[in-house]
Amino acid sequence: MHIEENKSLKNYNTFGINHYARHFVTITSVNQLKEILKNKLYGQKLILGGGSNMLLTKDVDTLVMHINLKGISITYEDENFVHLKIMAGENWHELVQFCLSKDYGGIENLSLIPGNTGAAPIQNIGAYGVELKDVFLSCEALSLNTKKLQNFSLEECAFGYRNSIFKNREKGNYIITSVTLKLTKKNHNTAVAYGAIQEELEAMQVVKPTIQDIS
């Protein structure tokens, strides 16, 4: 694991602001994450996903941990549903594209939301009448206190509008390492009630929209 010093964060935040991190590490495995959290040299840490919801106003005088855990796997599937476990560093929009390519339904309305999957539960991302919670099964998160992985169910996440336990009671206490979603393989529950979607589908003269049309 390579810890860099005085690293420019220009390429790690959507605004392209050129502030520097005193220490910077890219995390590519859960074991690395556990190891670095045990290291007492670095006190406070800043968790960085895709950097789309971060406005850097000055240099960061701590360790910036860029969560770059990768991988998408099927943990369960039957005729109708698939459960996908997505590691935190997977880009959200690329995940939507992946699901569309497999004809997995449920997150097509959430196309083009910037950022990574690990940050999605924090504010219960949503768009066009659909929220993450509608397809969310669970997530795994590493506790900064116990340094152990914990599983959070839908109920435990206490999702609300752009809100969750990770923004409230447990703010700053966990690093989300993966998210598991329940998606449809057929008979997709397409959500088209949102005005802008309806207008666009009408303009496209689509009567029975597919999840690809909605995206």
Ligand SMILES: Cc1cc2nc3c(=O)[nH]c(=O)nc-3n(C[C@H](O)[C@H](O)[C@H](O)COP(=O)(O)OP(=O)(O)OC[C@H]3O[C@@H](n4cnc5c(N)ncnc54)[C@H](O)[C@@H]3O)c2cc1C
């Ligand atoms: C142009 C634009 C459009 C947007 N549109 C929408 C929209 O339609 N709907 C919507 O819901 N949101 C929207 N957002 C907000 C943004 O997409 C979400 O907040 C997204 O989840 C941020 O992901 P990120 O990986 O970039 O997070 P970052 O910016 O890297 O981090 C955001 C916060 O989450 C924390 N964090 C990041 N990853 C983890 C992790 N793995 N574990 C624990 N904490 C973590 C960070 O410490 C930070 O506090 C938009 C943002 C922009 C800039």
